[in-house]
Amino acid sequence: MIIAIDGPAGSGKSTIARELSRRLGFEKLDTGAMYRAVAFTALDRGIDLDDEAAVDALASAITIRFTPGESGGSITVDDRDVSREIRTPLVDANVSKVSAYPGVRTAMLEPQRAVAQNHDVVAEGRDIGTVVFPDAEVKVFLTADPRVRAQRRVLQRHGGDVADAHALESEVAETLASIERRDALDASRDVAPLVAAPDAVQIDSTAFTIDEVTDQIADLVAQKRGA
Numbered sequence: 262m263i264i265a266i267d268g269p270a271g272s273g274k275s276t277i278a279r280e281l282s283r284r285l286g287f288e289k290l291d292t293g294a295m296y297r298a299v300a301f302t303a304l305d306r307g308i309d310l311d312d313e314a315a316v317d318a319l320a321s322a323i324t325i326r327f328t329p330g331e332s333g334g335s336i337t338v339d340d341r342d343v344s345r346e347i348r349t350p351l352v353d354a355n356v357s358k359v360s361a362y363p364g365v366r367t368a369m370l371e372p373q374r375a376v377a378q379n380h381d382v383v384a385e386g387r388d389i390g391t392v393v394f395p396d397a398e399v400k401v402f403l404t405a406d407p408r409v410r411a412q413r414r415v416l417q418r419h420g421g422d423v424a425d426a427h428a429l430e431s432e433v434a435e436t437l438a439s440i441e442r443r444d445a446l447d448a449s450r451d452v453a454p455l456v457a458a459p460d461a462v463q464i465d466s467t468a469f470t471i472d473e474v475t476d477q478i479a480d481l482v483a484q485k486r487g488a
């Protein structure tokens with residue numbers, strides 16, 4: 262079975278996909294991490310991100326691998342662990358440019374589909390239910406109020422523990438601006454934009470806990486299995 266979870270930055274996709282895959286014993290596929298790995302590697306190797314052909318060539322040449330494990334597992338590019346490097350504000354700011362290139366998206370498609378060949382999968386991203394797995398048995402489009410999404414991202418960054426409320430407030434404002442910029446880019450690109458599949462169930466997670474949203478999706482899975 263394939264469960265597709267799409268939605269904007271900070272909507273809770275990663276946490277919910279992790280919890281759901283743990284509960285169901287499915288593999289988790291974090292496709293955003295793959296685009297981040299391409300962006301990080303391009304920056305690291307001094308490739309001009311405006312040079313579409315060079316970024317496309319890089320995306321086709323590198324080997325990206327996931328190793329499942331605690332707190333989301335690890336991701337490697339040509340055997341180098343880049344799990345931490347792909348989560349920096351610099352990568353946040355540049356990943357939408359790279360992920361809008363059709364050549365990059367094509368290069369990511371085959372490795373994404375390969376994960377589902379021998380496994381049940383919870384896959385999260387922006388185009389899972391529309392492009393990567395249009396036949397996924399369960400499709401969810403997860404949203405949340407933008408300010409709540411920014412707050413969640415900041416808390417996540419600090420491991421849930423922030424002592425200085427003022428510093429927190431300015432970081433939330435910056436993060437809100439950054440995710441709104443990224444959402445606009447992701448939703449307006451020509452190829453595989455961020456849109457809900459017509460057959461996706463839309464869940465607004467603003468007022469729900471992780472467990473509550475996970476329960477809702479687990480119910481959808483149970484309905485499918487019973488059908």
Ligand code: DC
Pocket residue numbers: 270271292293294296297356357360361385386387388389443447
């Ligand atoms: O989910 P995330 O924030 O880690 O995703 C990083 C970026 O990658 C996001 O801004 C858009 C892009 N992305 C994409 O275009 N398609 C996907 N399936 C997943 C992510």
